[in-house]
Amino acid sequence: MARQPALDEFGLIAKYFAPLARGEAGAFGLLDDAAALWVEPGQSLVVTSDAMVAGVHFLPDDPPETIGAKLLRVNLSDLAAMGAEPRSYTLATILPDWVDGDWLAGFAAGLAADQAEFGITLVGGDSVKTPGPLTLSLTAMGVVPAGEALRRSGARAGDNIYVSGAIGGAAVGLAALKGDPPQLPAAALEAAISRYRMPVPRLALGRALRGLATAAMDISDGLLGDLAKLAKASRVGAELGLGEVPVAQGVVTEGQPMDASLLDRGDDYELLFTIPAEAGIGDLEQRLDLALTKVGRITAAEGLRVLDEKGHFVDVPTGGYRHF
Amino acid sequence: MARQPALDEFGLIAKYFAPLARGEAGAFGLLDDAAALWVEPGQSLVVTSDAMVAGVHFLPDDPPETIGAKLLRVNLSDLAAMGAEPRSYTLATILPDWVDGDWLAGFAAGLAADQAEFGITLVGGDSVKTPGPLTLSLTAMGVVPAGEALRRSGARAGDNIYVSGAIGGAAVGLAALKGDPPQLPAAALEAAISRYRMPVPRLALGRALRGLATAAMDISDGLLGDLAKLAKASRVGAELGLGEVPVAQGVVTEGQPMDASLLDRGDDYELLFTIPAEAGIGDLEQRLDLALTKVGRITAAEGLRVLDEKGHFVDVPTGGYRHF
Numbered sequence: 001m002a003r004q005p006a007l008d009e010f011g012l013i014a015k016y017f018a019p020l021a022r023g024e025a026g027a028f029g030l031l032d033d034a035a036a037l038w039v040e041p042g043q044s045l046v047v048t049s050d051a052m053v054a055g056v057h058f059l060p061d062d063p064p065e066t067i068g069a070k071l072l073r074v075n076l077s078d079l080a081a082m083g084a085e086p087r088s089y090t091l092a093t094i095l096p097d098w099v100d101g102d103w104l105a106g107f108a109a110g111l112a113a114d115q116a117e118f119g120i121t122l123v124g125g126d127s128v129k130t131p132g133p134l135t136l137s138l139t140a141m142g143v144v145p146a147g148e149a150l151r152r153s154g155a156r157a158g159d160n161i162y163v164s165g166a167i168g169g170a171a172v173g174l175a176a177l178k179g180d181p182p183q184l185p186a187a188a189l190e191a192a193i194s195r196y197r198m199p200v201p202r203l204a205l206g207r208a209l210r211g212l213a214t215a216a217m218d219i220s221d222g223l224l225g226d227l228a229k230l231a232k233a234s235r236v237g238a239e240l241g242l243g244e245v246p247v248a249q250g251v252v253t254e255g256q257p258m259d260a261s262l263l264d265r266g267d268d269y270e271l272l273f274t275i276p277a278e279a280g281i282g283d284l285e286q287r288l289d290l291a292l293t294k295v296g297r298i299t300a301a302e303g304l305r306v307l308d309e310k311g312h313f314v315d316v317p318t319g320g321y322r323h324f
Numbered sequence: 325m326a327r328q329p330a331l332d333e334f335g336l337i338a339k340y341f342a343p344l345a346r347g348e349a350g351a352f353g354l355l356d357d358a359a360a361l362w363v364e365p366g367q368s369l370v371v372t373s374d375a376m377v378a379g380v381h382f383l384p385d386d387p388p389e390t391i392g393a394k395l396l397r398v399n400l401s402d403l404a405a406m407g408a409e410p411r412s413y414t415l416a417t418i419l420p421d422w423v424d425g426d427w428l429a430g431f432a433a434g435l436a437a438d439q440a441e442f443g444i445t446l447v448g449g450d451s452v453k454t455p456g457p458l459t460l461s462l463t464a465m466g467v468v469p470a471g472e473a474l475r476r477s478g479a480r481a482g483d484n485i486y487v488s489g490a491i492g493g494a495a496v497g498l499a500a501l502k503g504d505p506p507q508l509p510a511a512a513l514e515a516a517i518s519r520y521r522m523p524v525p526r527l528a529l530g531r532a533l534r535g536l537a538t539a540a541m542d543i544s545d546g547l548l549g550d551l552a553k554l555a556k557a558s559r560v561g562a563e564l565g566l567g568e569v570p571v572a573q574g575v576v577t578e579g580q581p582m583d584a585s586l587l588d589r590g591d592d593y594e595l596l597f598t599i600p601a602e603a604g605i606g607d608l609e610q611r612l613d614l615a616l617t618k619v620g621r622i623t624a625a626e627g628l629r630v631l632d633e634k635g636h637f638v639d640v641p642t643g644g645y646r647h648f
Contacts (some may be wrong), residue, residue: 026368028475028477031476031477031557032406032475032476032477032541032557033372033402033405033406033476033541033542034370034371034372034402034403034405034406034408034466034473035370035371035372036368036369036370036406036468036473037368037369037370037371038368038369038470039363039367039369041365043363044350044360044361044362045360045361045362045363045369045465046358046359046360046361047358047359047361047412047414047447047448047463047465048357048358048359048414048448049414049415049416049448049449049450049461049463050416050450051416051418051450051452051461052452053418053452053453053454053455053456055455056452056453056454056455057452078357078358079358081357081358082356082357082358082360084358088371090371090372090373090463091373092373092374092375092416092461094375094377094418094459094461123371124371124372124373124463125373126373126374126375126461128375128376128377128380128381129377129380130377130380130456130457130459131377131379131380131456131457132377132454132455132456132457132459133454133455133456135418135454135456135459137373137375137416137418137450137461139371139373139414139448139463141369141371142358144360146362149358149360151352151356152355152356152357153352153355153356217356217357218357233355233356
C-alpha cells in the first residue's frame with residue numbers, strides 16, 4: 001500500500017494505524033499490498049467515499065479525536081442511507097509537517113472509539129506528506145442483502161416525507177466555534193458543537209427502513225437542497241411544511257420568525273426518507289428511541305415547494321420552488 | 325457521496341465523472357449516497373488505497389491525462405501483486421482553484437482510456453476544494469478466488485526470487501523530467517518518462533502466479549527495500565545478485581560500474597515474487613510476453629545480502645545487510 005521511500009511512513013502506519021486493523025484478519029496487519037475481504041453470499045457490497053480538508057470541512061484546531069471520527073461518521077451516514085451494515089474502511093492521511101505523534105495518537109484514539117461503537121475496522125490506506133493543509137480521504141464498505149439497498153429514486157406521489165432527529169444543530173455548533181455563539185444554555189451549546197464535530201450516523205434507522213421506505217438519503221448539504229435531490233432522483237416533486245420541521249435548539253432565536261434558509265445548512269447527517277401513506281412507520285420511533293417526524297409529502301408535480309403554517313408558498317434562498 | 329453545498333461540485337461530477345461510471349449499474353450514475361456492488365460467491369474482495377500529492381508524487385505540470393491514470397495504475401499494481409482481477413474504484417479529487425474544465429476533461433479522458441484497458445469502473449467518490457496542492461486519493465477493488473490471494477509472507481528458504489520487466493526506468497524518467505536527462509536515444513528517453521508517468525500494472529502476471537508463487541509484492545519503493553520487506557514478512561532472508569538484475573536503459577551510464585543504490589529507487593511497479601526452486605516458471609515468459617528474471621534466492625538466515633558478480637557482499641545505501 002505504500003509508495004514513498006520515507007521510512008517514517010511505515011513506522012507511522014505500524015504505530016498508529018495497524019492496531020486499528022486488528023479486528024480483520026484479511027487486513028494482514030496493513031503489511032501487504034492490499035486487504036482480502038469476505039462478502040457473504042447474498043449480500044451486496046455498499047461502497048462510499050468522502051474527503052475532508054482542514055479549514056474547509058473541519059476546523060484545523062478541532063480536537064484530533066473528532067477529526068478522523070467525523071470523516072468516518074460522514075461515510076457511515078452514507079452507509080446508513082443505503083440501509084447497509086458497516087464492515088471495513090480504508091483511510092488516506094495526507095499530512096502536513098505540523099502533525100506530530102501526539103496529534104496522531106489522538107486521531108487514532110478517536111477512530112478506535114468509533115470502530116468499537118459502529119462495528120467497522122480499518123483494512124488499508126496510505127499515509128503521505130503534503131505542503132498543503134491536513135487532508136483526509138476515507139472509503140467505507142458495508143453490506144446489505146442483495147436488492148435491498150435503499151435508494152433515492154423510489155419515492156412516489158402521495159408518500160409521506162420524514163426526517164430523523166432535529167435539523168440545523170450542526171450549523172449552530174459551527175457558528176459557535178467560529179465565535180458567533182447563539183444565546184443558549186451551556187449544555188445545548190455543547191450538544192450543537194458535538195453535532196458539528198461528531199455527527200451521529202443513523203445506522204439502526206437505515207436498517208429498519210429496508211423494505212419500508214420507498215426512498216432515503218442522508219441530509220449532508222441541507223434539508224431543502226437534499227430533498228430537491230431526492231425528488232429529482234425519483235422524478236416527482238415535494239411539499240415541505242416549514243412549521244413541521246423539527247429544529248435543533250438554537251436554530252431559531254426566540255421571538256424571531258422561522259426562516260426557511262435555516263433549514264438549508266449542512267452537516268446534520270440525519271436521514272430523510274419517504275414512506276407510503278398507507279404504511280406509516282408504526283412503532284419505529286419507540287423501537288429506535290429516535291424522533292421521526294413527518295415533514296411533508298411527495299407530489300406528482302415536479303419541483304420543491306415550501307409552505308408556511310397557513311399553507312402559503314414561502315420564498316427560500318435555494319429557490320423555494322425549484323425547477324429541475 | 326457529496327457533502328458540500330457548492331453546486332459546481334455536482335455539476336463537475338455529472339459532467340466529468342458520471343460518464344466514467346456507466347459500466348457499473350450499481351454505481352447509480354454517482355447520484356446516490358453509495359454504490360451497491362455484487363461480489364460473486366467464492367471470491368474475495370481485494371481492496372487497496374493510495375494517495376498522491378502534486379509536487380510530491382507527480383509533477384504539477386504532468387499532462388492531466390497521465391495524472392489520474394498513474395494513480396489508478398499504482399492501485400492496479402497492488403491488485404496485480406495480490407493476483408486479483410480489477411473491478412471498481414472510488415476517487416476523491418481534492419482540487420485547487422487553478423483546475424479548470426480543460427484540465428478535468430484531460431484527467432477524465434486518461435481515466436477513461438485506462439478503464440477500457442484494464443477493465444475497471446468508477447463507482448463513487450468525492451470532489452472537494454483545497455487551498456493546497458492538487459491531491460488525489462483512490463481506492464481500488466478487485467476479486468480473487470477465496471484463499472488464492474498472493475501474499476508477501478509465504479517465501480521459503482531455497483525459493484528463487486524473480487522480477488518482471490526491468491528495474492530503474494521510472495527514476496531515469498523522473499530525472500529527465502527534472503532537467504537532468506541521461507544520454508539516451510530519444511525513444512529510450514520517452515520510454516523512461518512514460519514509465520514514470522504511466523507505470524504498467526502486471527495484472528496478467530499476478531493472475532498467472534496464483535498457486536505458483538510462494539510470495540509476491542509490487543516494487544513501488546525500490547527493489548532492495550521492497551525485497552527486504554518481503555523477506556521480513558516471510559521471516560526469511562534474501563540474497564540478491566547485483567549483476568543479475570535486469571536494468572532499464574539509462575540506469576547505468578556506459579563505462580560506469582553498477583551501483584546497488586540504482587536499484588533502490590521507486591515507482592517501477594514491476595512484480596517481485598518467489599518460486600520454489602523445484603517448480604520454476606515454465607513457459608510463463610513466452611505466454612505473457614514479459615521478461616521474468618531470476619535475481620536471487622531466499623535464505624533461512626534473515627537479512628538482505630547483495631552480492632556482486634564475484635560473489636562478494638556489496639555495501640548498499642539501504643543497509644545492504646539489513647537487520648530487521
